[in-house]
Amino acid sequence: xxxxxxxxxxxxxxxxxxxxxxxxxxxxxxxxxxxxxxxxxxxxxxxxxxxxxxxxxxxxxxxxxxxxxxxxxxxxxxxxxxxxxxxxxxxxxxxxxxxxxxxxxxxxxxxxxxxxxxxxxxxxxxxxxxxxxxxxxxxxxxxxxxxxxxxxxxxxxxxxxxxxxxxxxxxxxxxxxxxxxxxxxxxxxxxxxxxxxxxxxxxxxxxxxxxxxxxxx
Numbered sequence: 001x002x003x004x005x006x007x008x009x010x011x012x013x014x015x016x017x018x019x020x021x022x023x024x025x026x027x028x029x030x031x032x033x034x035x036x037x038x039x040x041x042x043x044x045x046x047x048x049x050x051x052x053x054x055x056x057x058x059x060x061x062x063x064x065x066x067x068x069x070x071x072x073x074x075x076x077x078x079x080x081x082x083x084x085x086x087x088x089x090x091x092x093x094x095x096x097x098x099x100x101x102x103x104x105x106x107x108x109x110x111x112x113x114x115x116x117x118x119x120x121x122x123x124x125x126x127x128x129x130x131x132x133x134x135x136x137x138x139x140x141x142x143x144x145x146x147x148x149x150x151x152x153x154x155x156x157x158x159x160x161x162x163x164x165x166x167x168x169x170x171x172x173x174x175x176x177x178x179x180x181x182x183x184x185x186x187x188x189x190x191x192x193x194x195x196x197x198x199x200x201x202x203x204x205x206x207x208x209x210x211x212x213x214x215x216x217x
Contacts, residue, residue: 008048013048023040030106034113037123050145083130114176114178128198131205138208
């Protein structure tokens, strides 16, 4: 399994998967839907899947002396690795906004979603949805990825719309808290996002393994 993950990182992955981690910096942009940073991070993973399809990487991996289920697990492990790196970067930048930049006028007058633990919870939700909808959809055939990606786009933009609208609903202003105010609420959203990420990714990987085992490559 470890060797398969190394193959994913060094041979199969597109360079964009690593370069697009820089889009975590969108966390610092005021007056902008900062959840778009999470989209570009998973878009880098999409580029790796596209590269794998064009290079027949799935067939090559399946011909190696490894179990077919490990081929799927390696793809998911790579995706989770990239998502984890992106989340760490976003967390660091969010903490910067919650501390040093908490009273900055450009953020205090920002009508868009604020960078706090609620935001990080939504980031994890986006990553989990990507793993479920796109990766799970891809492994239904281990070849076609257009429709799964379009399906993910629809769910993603709905998620962004909900995230950006929440704090404009009367009574829910606290989700856009600055700094470390409203911590119980913030942590509840973060925990919910983490739980959703784990559940969606675990379910998707299990379903992908079942589908991949049935595919005649």
